[in-house]
Amino acid sequence: MKLSIFNGSPKLGINNTGILLESFITGFQETPDNEVEMIRMNNEQSYKDAAIRFEAAEAVLIAFPLYSYAMPAGVKTFLEQLEPLLGKCTGKKVGFLVQFGFVEAIHARGLEKYLEHLTKALDCDYEGIIIKGGCDGISRNKKGAKKILMGAYEIGKTYGIEKVFNKEQLDKYSAPEIQKKQNPFVMKILFRLINKLYWEKSFKKNGVTYESSFARPYEN
Numbered sequence: 001m002k003l004s005i006f007n008g009s010p011k012l013g014i015n016n017t018g019i020l021l022e023s024f025i026t027g028f029q030e031t032p033d034n035e036v037e038m039i040r041m042n043n044e045q046s047y048k049d050a051a052i053r054f055e056a057a058e059a060v061l062i063a064f065p066l067y068s069y070a071m072p073a074g075v076k077t078f079l080e081q082l083e084p085l086l087g088k089c090t091g092k093k094v095g096f097l098v099q100f101g102f103v104e105a106i107h108a109r110g111l112e113k114y115l116e117h118l119t120k121a122l123d124c125d126y127e128g129i130i131i132k133g134g135c136d137g138i139s140r141n142k143k144g145a146k147k148i149l150m151g152a153y154e155i156g157k158t159y160g161i162e163k164v165f166n167k168e169q170l171d172k173y174s175a176p177e178i179q180k181k182q183n184p185f186v187m188k189i190l191f192r193l194i195n196k197l198y199w200e201k202s203f204k205k206n207g208v209t210y211e212s213s214f215a216r217p218y219e220n
Protein backbone atom coordinates (compact mmCIF):
# COMPACT_ATOMS: atom_id res chain seq x y z
CA MET A 1 0.00 0.00 0.00
CA LYS A 2 1.28 3.48 -0.83
CA LEU A 3 0.31 6.19 1.63
CA SER A 4 0.79 9.87 0.77
CA ILE A 5 1.29 11.85 3.96
CA PHE A 6 0.76 15.62 3.98
CA ASN A 7 2.40 17.49 6.87
CA GLY A 8 0.76 20.91 7.26
CA SER A 9 2.70 22.29 10.22
CA PRO A 10 3.65 25.84 9.14
CA LYS A 11 6.96 25.62 11.03
CA LEU A 12 10.09 25.60 8.91
CA GLY A 13 12.17 23.40 11.23
CA ILE A 14 11.37 20.64 13.70
CA ASN A 15 7.66 20.31 14.33
CA ASN A 16 5.47 18.19 16.57
CA THR A 17 3.37 16.96 13.65
CA GLY A 18 6.51 15.59 11.98
CA ILE A 19 7.70 13.87 15.15
CA LEU A 20 4.34 12.18 15.64
CA LEU A 21 4.34 11.17 11.98
CA GLU A 22 7.80 9.58 12.30
CA SER A 23 6.42 7.18 14.92
CA PHE A 24 3.30 6.49 12.86
CA ILE A 25 5.41 5.76 9.76
CA THR A 26 7.77 3.43 11.67
CA GLY A 27 4.74 1.35 12.67
CA PHE A 28 3.16 1.56 9.21
CA GLN A 29 6.31 0.38 7.46
CA GLU A 30 6.66 -2.70 9.62
CA THR A 31 4.40 -4.38 7.11
CA PRO A 32 6.48 -5.25 4.05
CA ASP A 33 5.52 -3.45 0.82
CA ASN A 34 3.99 -0.50 2.66
CA GLU A 35 5.36 2.66 1.11
CA VAL A 36 5.23 6.29 2.19
CA GLU A 37 5.38 9.49 0.17
CA MET A 38 5.94 12.61 2.34
CA ILE A 39 4.58 15.97 1.24
CA ARG A 40 5.65 18.96 3.31
CA MET A 41 3.37 21.99 3.23
CA ASN A 42 4.84 25.15 4.74
CA ASN A 43 4.99 27.78 1.98
CA GLU A 44 2.65 29.18 -0.67
CA GLN A 45 3.98 27.06 -3.53
CA SER A 46 3.87 23.85 -1.50
CA TYR A 47 0.11 24.22 -0.85
CA LYS A 48 -0.51 24.40 -4.61
CA ASP A 49 1.83 21.48 -5.36
CA ALA A 50 0.17 19.45 -2.60
CA ALA A 51 -3.19 19.66 -4.35
CA ILE A 52 -1.67 18.00 -7.43
CA ARG A 53 -0.07 15.26 -5.29
CA PHE A 54 -3.44 14.74 -3.57
CA GLU A 55 -5.16 14.15 -6.88
CA ALA A 56 -2.61 11.47 -7.84
CA ALA A 57 -2.57 9.67 -4.48
CA GLU A 58 -4.38 6.40 -3.74
CA ALA A 59 -4.40 6.72 0.07
CA VAL A 60 -3.87 9.96 1.98
CA LEU A 61 -3.13 11.05 5.55
CA ILE A 62 -3.39 14.79 6.14
CA ALA A 63 -1.63 15.81 9.35
CA PHE A 64 -1.46 19.23 11.00
CA PRO A 65 -1.56 21.06 14.33
CA LEU A 66 -4.82 22.47 15.64
CA TYR A 67 -4.77 26.26 15.32
CA SER A 68 -7.58 28.11 17.09
CA TYR A 69 -9.88 25.06 17.02
CA ALA A 70 -9.32 24.81 13.28
CA MET A 71 -6.29 24.51 11.02
CA PRO A 72 -3.28 26.59 10.02
CA ALA A 73 -4.16 29.03 7.21
CA GLY A 74 -1.89 27.18 4.78
CA VAL A 75 -3.76 23.91 5.30
CA LYS A 76 -7.00 25.74 4.53
CA THR A 77 -5.37 27.11 1.36
CA PHE A 78 -4.47 23.55 0.38
CA LEU A 79 -7.99 22.24 1.04
CA GLU A 80 -9.50 25.09 -0.99
CA GLN A 81 -7.31 24.08 -3.95
CA LEU A 82 -9.21 20.78 -3.94
CA GLU A 83 -12.48 22.41 -5.01
CA PRO A 84 -12.23 21.25 -8.66
CA LEU A 85 -12.04 17.66 -7.34
CA LEU A 86 -15.39 17.76 -5.50
CA GLY A 87 -17.30 14.55 -6.21
CA LYS A 88 -14.47 13.20 -8.36
CA CYS A 89 -12.22 11.28 -5.93
CA THR A 90 -14.15 8.02 -5.77
CA GLY A 91 -12.12 5.26 -4.13
CA LYS A 92 -9.41 7.51 -2.64
CA LYS A 93 -8.88 6.78 1.06
CA VAL A 94 -8.44 9.88 3.22
CA GLY A 95 -7.60 10.07 6.92
CA PHE A 96 -6.38 12.83 9.22
CA LEU A 97 -4.02 13.38 12.13
CA VAL A 98 -4.63 16.45 14.25
CA GLN A 99 -2.43 17.15 17.26
CA PHE A 100 -2.44 20.08 19.65
CA GLY A 101 -1.59 21.59 23.03
CA PHE A 102 -4.65 21.16 25.22
CA VAL A 103 -5.10 17.65 26.53
CA GLU A 104 -8.80 17.06 25.82
CA ALA A 105 -9.91 15.54 22.52
CA ILE A 106 -13.09 17.64 22.53
CA HIS A 107 -11.05 20.61 21.22
CA ALA A 108 -10.85 18.94 17.80
CA ARG A 109 -14.37 17.48 17.57
CA GLY A 110 -15.84 20.45 15.67
CA LEU A 111 -13.02 20.27 13.15
CA GLU A 112 -13.52 16.52 12.85
CA LYS A 113 -17.07 17.10 11.57
CA TYR A 114 -15.79 19.56 8.95
CA LEU A 115 -13.05 17.19 7.76
CA GLU A 116 -15.47 14.28 7.49
CA HIS A 117 -17.92 16.44 5.53
CA LEU A 118 -15.17 17.66 3.19
CA THR A 119 -13.90 14.12 2.55
CA LYS A 120 -17.38 12.96 1.64
CA ALA A 121 -17.95 16.00 -0.61
CA LEU A 122 -14.83 14.93 -2.52
CA ASP A 123 -16.38 11.44 -2.69
CA CYS A 124 -13.33 9.95 -0.91
CA ASP A 125 -13.58 7.12 1.61
CA TYR A 126 -13.33 8.73 5.04
CA GLU A 127 -10.82 6.73 7.07
CA GLY A 128 -11.18 8.62 10.35
CA ILE A 129 -9.09 10.99 12.39
CA ILE A 130 -6.24 10.51 14.84
CA ILE A 131 -6.79 13.16 17.50
CA LYS A 132 -4.09 13.75 20.08
CA GLY A 133 -3.89 16.55 22.63
CA GLY A 134 -1.04 17.28 25.04
CA CYS A 135 1.48 17.45 22.18
CA ASP A 136 2.80 20.96 22.73
CA GLY A 137 6.16 19.91 24.14
CA ILE A 138 7.03 16.75 22.24
CA SER A 139 9.76 18.36 20.12
CA ARG A 140 11.41 19.68 23.29
CA ASN A 141 11.09 16.49 25.30
CA LYS A 142 10.79 13.34 23.22
CA LYS A 143 11.52 11.16 26.24
CA GLY A 144 8.60 12.68 28.15
CA ALA A 145 6.38 12.06 25.14
CA LYS A 146 7.21 8.37 24.97
CA LYS A 147 3.62 7.27 25.57
CA ILE A 148 2.26 9.64 22.91
CA LEU A 149 4.85 8.50 20.35
CA MET A 150 4.33 4.83 21.16
CA GLY A 151 0.59 5.30 20.62
CA ALA A 152 1.21 6.81 17.17
CA TYR A 153 3.52 3.91 16.36
CA GLU A 154 0.84 1.37 17.36
CA ILE A 155 -1.82 3.15 15.27
CA GLY A 156 0.54 3.20 12.28
CA LYS A 157 1.29 -0.47 12.74
CA THR A 158 -2.39 -1.45 12.91
CA TYR A 159 -3.18 0.74 9.89
CA GLY A 160 -0.27 -0.83 8.02
CA ILE A 161 -1.68 -4.29 8.59
CA GLU A 162 -5.45 -3.73 8.38
CA LYS A 163 -5.40 -0.80 5.85
CA VAL A 164 -8.17 0.87 7.85
CA PHE A 165 -8.08 2.81 11.10
CA ASN A 166 -9.20 0.92 14.16
CA LYS A 167 -11.87 3.16 15.73
CA GLU A 168 -11.46 1.65 19.20
CA GLN A 169 -7.71 2.23 19.11
CA LEU A 170 -8.18 5.85 17.98
CA ASP A 171 -10.71 6.55 20.75
CA LYS A 172 -8.38 5.12 23.38
CA TYR A 173 -5.47 7.18 22.05
CA SER A 174 -7.34 10.49 22.00
CA ALA A 175 -8.64 10.18 25.60
CA PRO A 176 -9.46 12.08 27.75
CA GLU A 177 -12.43 13.54 25.91
CA ILE A 178 -12.88 16.20 28.62
CA GLN A 179 -11.12 17.02 31.87
CA LYS A 180 -12.65 17.07 35.31
CA LYS A 181 -13.72 20.57 36.37
CA GLN A 182 -10.76 22.37 37.97
CA ASN A 183 -10.73 24.82 40.82
CA PRO A 184 -11.07 28.29 39.16
CA PHE A 185 -8.71 29.92 41.66
CA VAL A 186 -5.95 27.38 40.98
CA MET A 187 -6.52 27.69 37.21
CA LYS A 188 -6.20 31.49 37.33
CA ILE A 189 -2.81 31.23 39.02
CA LEU A 190 -1.73 28.42 36.71
CA PHE A 191 -2.54 30.37 33.53
CA ARG A 192 -0.74 33.46 34.84
CA LEU A 193 2.32 31.31 35.42
CA ILE A 194 2.10 29.72 31.95
CA ASN A 195 1.86 33.17 30.34
CA LYS A 196 4.82 34.41 32.33
CA LEU A 197 7.09 31.38 32.04
CA TYR A 198 6.19 30.01 28.59
CA TRP A 199 4.62 32.59 26.29
CA GLU A 200 6.67 35.61 27.39
CA LYS A 201 9.86 33.57 26.99
CA SER A 202 8.75 32.35 23.57
CA PHE A 203 7.92 35.93 22.42
CA LYS A 204 11.34 37.13 23.58
CA LYS A 205 13.16 34.27 21.84
CA ASN A 206 11.43 35.06 18.53
CA GLY A 207 11.78 38.83 18.80
CA VAL A 208 8.00 39.30 19.11
CA THR A 209 6.63 42.26 21.07
CA TYR A 210 3.27 42.05 22.80
CA GLU A 211 1.77 44.35 20.13
CA SER A 212 3.21 42.42 17.16
CA SER A 213 1.82 39.17 18.60
CA PHE A 214 -1.56 40.42 17.26
CA ALA A 215 -0.25 40.69 13.66
CA ARG A 216 -2.63 39.47 10.92
CA PRO A 217 -0.40 38.60 7.92
CA TYR A 218 -3.29 36.96 6.04
CA GLU A 219 -5.74 39.81 6.51
CA ASN A 220 -5.43 41.30 3.00
Ligand SMILES: Cc1cc2nc3c(=O)[nH]c(=O)nc-3n(C[C@H](O)[C@H](O)[C@H](O)COP(=O)(O)O)c2cc1C
Pocket residue numbers: 009010011014015016017018064065066067068069070099100101102103107135136137
Ligand atom coordinates in the same frame (compact mmCIF):
# COMPACT_ATOMS: atom_id res chain seq x y z
C1 LIG B 1 -1.42 30.20 16.23
C2 LIG B 1 -1.56 28.97 17.09
C3 LIG B 1 -2.84 28.54 17.43
C4 LIG B 1 -3.00 27.41 18.26
N1 LIG B 1 -4.26 27.01 18.61
C5 LIG B 1 -4.41 25.94 19.43
C6 LIG B 1 -5.72 25.54 19.85
O1 LIG B 1 -6.75 26.09 19.47
N2 LIG B 1 -5.81 24.49 20.71
C7 LIG B 1 -4.70 23.84 21.18
O2 LIG B 1 -4.87 22.92 21.97
N3 LIG B 1 -3.46 24.17 20.76
C8 LIG B 1 -3.29 25.20 19.90
N4 LIG B 1 -2.03 25.56 19.49
C9 LIG B 1 -0.86 24.72 19.88
C10 LIG B 1 -0.42 23.81 18.73
O3 LIG B 1 -1.51 23.06 18.20
C11 LIG B 1 0.65 22.83 19.26
O4 LIG B 1 1.73 23.54 19.79
C12 LIG B 1 1.15 21.87 18.20
O5 LIG B 1 1.79 20.79 18.85
C13 LIG B 1 2.13 22.52 17.22
O6 LIG B 1 2.46 21.58 16.21
P1 LIG B 1 3.64 21.76 15.17
O7 LIG B 1 4.93 21.80 15.97
O8 LIG B 1 3.58 20.56 14.30
O9 LIG B 1 3.40 23.02 14.40
C14 LIG B 1 -1.85 26.68 18.69
C15 LIG B 1 -0.57 27.13 18.32
C16 LIG B 1 -0.43 28.26 17.54
C17 LIG B 1 0.97 28.71 17.17
